[in-house]
Amino acid sequence: MQFFVDTAEIADIKKLYETGLLDGVTTNPSLVAKSGRNFKEVVKEICGIVPGPVSAEVAALDYDGMIAEGEVLAKLADNVVVKLPLTFDGLRATKTFAGRGVKTNVTLCFSPNQALLAAKVGATYISPFIGRLDDINLEGMELIEQIRTIYDNYNFTTQILAASIRSANHVTQAALAGADVATIPPSVIYKLVDHPLTKNGLEQFVKDWKSTGQSIL
Ligand code: G3P
Numbered sequence: 001m002q003f004f005v006d007t008a009e010i011a012d013i014k015k016l017y018e019t020g021l022l023d024g025v026t027t028n029p030s031l032v033a034k035s036g037r038n039f040k041e042v043v044k045e046i047c048g049i050v051p052g053p054v055s056a057e058v059a060a061l062d063y064d065g066m067i068a069e070g071e072v073l074a075k076l077a078d079n080v081v082v083k084l085p086l087t088f089d090g091l092r093a094t095k096t097f098a099g100r101g102v103k104t105n106v107t108l109c110f111s112p113n114q115a116l117l118a119a120k121v122g123a124t125y126i127s128p129f130i131g132r133l134d135d136i137n138l139e140g141m142e143l144i145e146q147i148r149t150i151y152d153n154y155n156f157t158t159q160i161l162a163a164s165i166r167s168a169n170h171v172t173q174a175a176l177a178g179a180d181v182a183t184i185p186p187s188v189i190y191k192l193v194d195h196p197l198t199k200n201g202l203e204q205f206v207k208d209w210k211s212t213g214q215s216i217l
Helices: 010-018 029-033 041-050 063-074 090-099 112-120 132-134 140-153 168-176 186-191 198-214
Strands: 002-006 024-026 054-057 080-085 106-110 125-128 160-164 181-184
Touching: 002 010, 002 090, 002 168, 002 186, 010 041, 024 029, 024 181, 029 041, 041 054, 041 063, 041 140, 063 080, 063 090, 080 090, 090 112, 112 140, 125 140, 132 140, 132 168, 140 160, 140 168, 140 198, 168 181, 168 186, 181 186
Parallel strands: 002 024, 002 181, 024 054, 054 080, 080 106, 106 125, 125 160, 160 181
Antiparallel strands: none
């Protein structure tokens, strides 16, 4: 499973990239607003840090606007993935970009039918939002399972990018359900390494090692 970080915060992206765990980055208008940075500048900077796919979302809602904005975004760096909303205009723009060899991420997916449409127009990634479905008392993870089945039934190559991940358990469940990628907030990525038995075991090893009085170097 590939790990993308879901943020526009440069410090977190740098720190996580150094761990070797990061395969890509996703941003969205809310994350850009939170960063307080200029959108195009921050996307360029992220693309210079992480060589993998970096999703940058269009703001336009109409087809012509999406194409115009997507072209600008795609020119910012070779690894930009143009993020488009799951609307008919967004799907049409996805088809156009697919024909031009531009990678796309179709976002705000909340149903298997929406995911089917995105695959049919040749989306590179589909982003089902797990946490937001959980928020309204639905099973977000069921959607990942359903999309996995549909895509496998027809050999669609669109990659399932589990988004709106809110917990370490979401990451486990998305991996079990066969998501190709999880885009994860930095706070959740840091939590993935934690286990109380690892912490306790390490404390004991440190103590016992000190008692030997030895040094490896
Ligand atoms: O990648 C989409 C993600 O940023 C949405 O997450 O927590 O705002 O639902 P959330």
